[in-house]
Amino acid sequence: MSNPYEILGVPENASIEQVRQAYKDLTRKFSKEKYEGNPLSEMAQRRMKEIDDAYDEIIAGRSIYEATGRQSAGAYGADHFSQNEFGYSKSEFTYIRDTLNSGRINDAETLLDGIPPNARTAEWFFLKGFVQHRKGWMEEAYKNYEMAVRMEPNNREYAAALNNVYSSRSGGYKTARTHKHDADCLGCNCCDPCDICTGLICADCCCECFGGDLISCC
């Protein structure tokens, strides 16, 4: 396992209060609510599990006097199509749901598009919206979720999806800024941040090709 202090972003001599605050900040950053219904939700859940394990390991290593009890994080539940979370029952779309759960988004969309318009139920519109949400087609996803909810107003799964499609607008963008970045920021053990800068510069060039300017200083 990686160094738990690194995972929480605190020095090894951090106080319990500092550890606890770091854990709280990270919990807020990768919260289930923030990523609910988002294509990256499973990844966020895995990240949160790493953070929970790191926190538990640090606390277990401190004195009993210092350590505080913490309720099990297990709050994430299963993925979007879990029976436990939304209790969906088998339907003619079960195969399509299985296809989506295995990550075959394009195959699922082909299957959905093959269903004639007069056979498109609320579940069809929900699954179509899900496919579009995964692809990044936020506006079309919203329209299809909205239709699903209109056809079955009491379906919790459809209502949750409709609520979540615009959740990134306020939950992700606005609150992420509260995270205090480590001033040292040394050592990148994964993807090269130059890839991101390169991409942003490419985006700026693309924008300028169309007459705009993404990054005004270059």
Added chain:
Amino acid sequence: MYRKARKNAPGFDKIVSDSVARQRALETQSDAVCVDAAAEPSAFALSKIFSHNLSDTEQIELMSRLGYMLGRWVYLIDAADDLHEDCENDNFNAFAPEINSPDLCSSLERILETTVGEISLAFELLPVKRYRNIISNIIYDGLNQAQNKVLSKYGGVSNEQPL
């Protein structure tokens, strides 16, 4: 310079040229095009550029998503910026069907902010440490400033300031 760029980043020229061709084809065909479809070629190209040469599946997914949403945002902010001019010159614009709508400004704001929100969600999951502050500033401040400048043309700037 092109030869050097092609050597250092093989495949990038094809990604961009394919995207430009798809974009042109989409904007000249006669069927109505939704906003998501209009942004797709540019978004797809940047998703490929961002995830180019990565091998870790999680990184590929995150960088593809980040690149896709950033490409989508670039296309849409440009469309929002040029909306009136494009309509006057009868040029394609993804937002043209809404130009006379009283909800135009709020619609533009919603679409752009949701896209930036998605950029943020992907970026926060990336374990980037070096230069994180610089990239954060671009995403959380730079994009917001560009958005506010464009939206001010339509009488609206979001009252919610990024923290």
